[in-house]
Amino acid sequence: MIELARYLAPGAGVWWSQASAEPRPLVHALLDQIGELGPRRAFCGLTWDERLTRELPDTLSLVSYGGLGELRALSRAGRLDVLPCHYSALPRMFAEGLVPRDVGFVQVSPPDADGTCSLGIGVDYAADAVRHTPVLIAEINQRMPATVGTPRIPLSRFAAVVETDRPLQQAPERSPDATDQAIARNVADLVEDGNTLQMGVGPLPSAVLDCLAGHRDLGFHSGMISDSIMRLVDKGVLTGARKEIDQGTIITGAALGSTELYERLVEMPIEFRPASYTHAPATLSRLRSLVSINSAIEVDLTGQVGAEIRRGVLIGAVGGQVDFSRAAALTGARSIIAVRARSGAESTIKPVLEGGVVTTSRSDVDVVVTEYGAAHLRGCDLAERARRLIAVAAPEHQEALERSVPDRF
Structure with missing residues (x-):
């Protein structure tokens, strides 16, 4: 040693x-x-x-x-x-x-x-x-x-x-459940042919990618890729033909998946770039077709996103969420936050962020998606944002959320 x-x-x-x-x-x-x-x-x-x-x-x-x-x-x-x-x-x-x-x-x-x-x-x-x-x-x-x-x-x-000479670490895997799949269908409805996608890895991003099998000429530019990328490449969906930069190429910084993914990387149109390229504002501002799809722990009634702290414990990160959400909202196509409507018995749509930390500003969020639908927030005042977010919250929590809406809204 x-x-x-x-x-x-x-x-x-x-x-x-x-x-x-x-x-x-x-x-x-x-x-x-x-x-x-x-x-x-x-x-x-x-x-x-x-x-x-x-x-x-x-x-x-x-x-x-x-x-x-x-x-x-x-x-x-x-x-x-x-x-x-x-x-x-x-x-x-x-x-x-x-x-x-x-x-x-x-x-x-x-x-x-x-x-x-x-x-x-x-x-x-x-x-x-x-x-x-x-x-x-x-x-x-x-x-x-x-x-x-x-x-x-x-x-x-x-x-x-x-x-x-050891196998590369495979990413822990959990198959998408019914809630993931419902959210994924709602997200997929917001993606247009020719869009360039950014998303993370895990069961929900995997479900979203699987729901996009009927789309055409999608591009991909993200910090990480997973096995779901292979399926869309094989189906001829991820062509990158309409990307404003790096046409025909999947851009990423890391692969987190299975041994099959690692073995197939050399045959797929993928380039691995440093964070100074994948996440740079100068790079992302050139992707006019960018759709960012990021997850959250909680979202408040104005659209602020908490993606770091749950029940007082830091379990997430700022990571690339703001980099991509801001670029998609300002110079790209659309910034999407996808979140399960419930965490246990609690609502993830809240009057205020209980974690006390805003990861992504409300001004950088265009749409919040749950299994109950999509709340389009771009161009909405605070009162309308609250109404739309309550409409996609878990039904059993909607009445309490309505009562919590501040008078100033």
Whole structure:
């Protein structure tokens, strides 16, 4: 196993790639050796590594852009420091040294004939962070595909490498339920042929994409892709033929899916770009056909969106929601927030946001969609917004919501 003390100067901060590209052997080496290395601060994004929640030592403090995946447990335990930033701000934060960046752990593809490696399915913030990180340590995984769209990294750039041949982490999967499918049908009705889509990953985005099988010439530009992309590519729906930029190409920063998706990436028209491109206002403003589809924890009666905190625990992130919602609302086609009408027995449409944090401003939301319909908010005053949102709330909560409408509305 690699001896990290040789490469981590005293007090050096660390970051590593996220999700399916997380270099677990290096992260586990850090956990195993932290007692010898002394107190450290590290940055990571989405992780599914349970060791971080079961065995995080007191001498290792974690900072992230949100409480995603296993980080939710750390957030609940008060062990996670969260940066409430837009995803588009991460490249600048790395450039300015506002996050740990002395040493970076990455998972890469085997070197090509020129001795260069690809960040594979985890380009996102990693490609931007690499530019500002003095010491890079790589896990070279024989199963990491070499993707296109971002310059490769020469072997000489790595201070050390470990070689593996292990399956890439598959994203946790939950099949869409009846509520997801009902919301998805309502969202799909708002998408027009030729639109360029942005959405996240998970059962609801998967259901939305499946509902779009009858559309034509859709484009895709998003921070992440999942298996549902394959189905629309195979059906000839995701052609990108009408995209204003990157025509004919699916643009993403990361892939979170199955082994089948990872193996098929090289045959599909997909380019992996850094966050400084995928989420940049200058990029998104050129996509006049952009339809952003994002989820929420709660929405208030003016259309403000909370997507970070539930019952006092940070379980989400600002992430790219505002980047894409604002672009879609101002210079694109439509900004959509999709939310289940209930969370347990509670309404997700609320008089005020109970989490106390506004993730996305009401001015950046065009439509709120639940399983009960679509509330079109663009151009509506506050009173009309409240009426429309109550109409798509769970029926058993509508009367209470009507009583809560402020007189000033």
